[in-house]
Amino acid sequence: MENFTYSWKTEIIFGKGAESRVGDETKKYGKKVLLHYGKESIKKSGLYDKIVASLKDAGIEFIELAGVVPNPRIELVREGIEICRKENIDFILAVGGGSVIDSAKAISLGVHYGEDVWDFFEKKIPAKKVLPVGVVLTIPAAGSEASYATVITNGNEKLSYYTKLIKPRFAIMNPELTMTLPNFQTACGIADMIAHIVERYFTNTQNVDLTDKLCEATIRSIVKNAKLVLEQPNNYDYRGEIMWASTVAHQGFLGAGREEDWASHKIEHELSAYYNITHGAGLATIVPAWMKHVYKHDEKRFEQFAKEVFGKDSALEGITALEHFFKEIGLPTRLNELNIGEEKLELMANAAVRGDHLGNFVKLKSEDILEIYKLAL
């Protein structure tokens, strides 16, 4: 095990009707709120009205900024920063999934920073003072509700930034709010959460028995409940298992004391940046391809994955089982299913590597990444 520091920080408020507490929770941190969300869907579902009522009951003023899109854009982040400065906003409330939360986190980074917020993503400058962020989660997938990451797209660049300062102060999680998600989007979220665990599970750190077992347990629970929730999208219990698993998968707990990889995510980010595809769908093609490219580096670890997660006997059977699972829940496992051909593979492979190499489990060069894209074709 490696040395580590760890704490969870984000207060989770989980369960039926949890969204009614948003006003009281927000009041702990701010008086004037930027209410940040995506589309009109939160109005159709009635969630918007509930949140507005709860904020008003708590005596909180708010200004709205809607329009966050999947693979959230820097332009809206900049707009949010301007609003926060002009209106003296002291708290950002993100209502939505990972894109909305990431956009909110990026705004929170920029408000007290004198230059352009993209500097954080491009130059990795240290964050100093941020606005606090709270979350009402509607899509279980990205784990952003309790993570210290944000991923923003600027033209063809999709880059991440990490700082503990942007961990949300609270995350309100009511599984009922996820019942209207289309199956494809639920499945994309499931691929994302599995990928978050895979990035931590495949490590060169030795003697990580407890976290190995916790990772395997979480993936097994996701696999089991994924099939159930897609058959019964209105089942509260299955929705609850998947929602809690999405947070557990990415909160940091499963990676304590482990070197993490993160190559697959960055290889996928290029796909999302160039083709604007859903992150989870891209991951369902990239993660198995990455596995096929790297498994010989530590075949024993892949055998353990195969056995403990899928009850299979060999590394390759485990990878096939994961691929089969993605297919079973309706996800693409090949790039052509996403209408992606060979045209930009080399361009993306060069863009993904950024610096000397990508990933830690196996340090990938651009030619490795190209090979992974080709394996996913």
Next chain:
Amino acid sequence: MENFTYSWKTEIIFGKGAESRVGDETKKYGKKVLLHYGKESIKKSGLYDKIVASLKDAGIEFIELAGVVPNPRIELVREGIEICRKENIDFILAVGGGSVIDSAKAISLGVHYGEDVWDFFEKKIPAKKVLPVGVVLTIPAAGSEASYATVITNGNEKLSYYTKLIKPRFAIMNPELTMTLPNFQTACGIADMIAHIVERYFTNTQNVDLTDKLCEATIRSIVKNAKLVLEQPNNYDYRGEIMWASTVAHQGFLGAGREEDWASHKIEHELSAYYNITHGAGLATIVPAWMKHVYKHDEKRFEQFAKEVFGKDSALEGITALEHFFKEIGLPTRLNELNIGEEKLELMANAAVRGDHLGNFVKLKSEDILEIYKLAL
């Protein structure tokens, strides 16, 4: 799953040499510290000198209060409160295991309270203002380093108190510091951490698949590494697995969304109060006896425990496997091994029940508790 709120709060600083950070961590919260510990063993091991040096480097004043005993006593807590008031202490640093940490938490409760600190334990009055507590952990067992519980003994009463306010601000955890523990004490700690998971695992809450699997994974890892660490007490990796598992077991994460039981702990607390035995040794006798008494209430759940933790086919085989494991690591599994006879069983059964019933999985009356004691004879 039940509705729940959750956050971890305590900052974990885990790994080799972590104790050298104690001064810097303490400085974040206080300037004048009560350095609270048990026996001279931390002086013999050199830990005391390292901590004193680190505190001095950070410019922190401190006053010592040693003498915490297993099943920590209210008298020393009261003494600590007096010192804190008189000396204007603003932070309590606990160096030791669960007893020292629980004693520190109890002191932290009492300093700003006008009446006797035992009121918290006896009358369950709400805590308002506490002193912050930090921990350098030397015994992995109680999980008190990141929990919101404290258990204190007053005469023949051993009572617990819970409030999020007393969660330690940080816990410094270096597995090297646990290498000198005698095997019996290591084993007692292992029984304690398994019991912490058992109290959460056996629940009437339905549809708790993810937390079930996380509980099973953690117990399996403890069982595996327990045997290894007792064979190789100086192995850093095995010590590390056990140390991290002790925190995970009791931090609250494994119980999120579940009704918890806590009967076994309270049945054991009477043993510790009347016979001053080690808590973990008492639990090794009580937990299997409790299981035998209640398993028919939900035999399916006990079958799942048997299968997933020990690879056994029936509820009773699972219970026997746990009992066998406790024996294997050198723990008593019968009260006579602790020189406890029938004399006080009825007295303790009546004392344990406190109010209408004890526990949640099965609501135990005093006659059930007496039956459990007898099963442990």
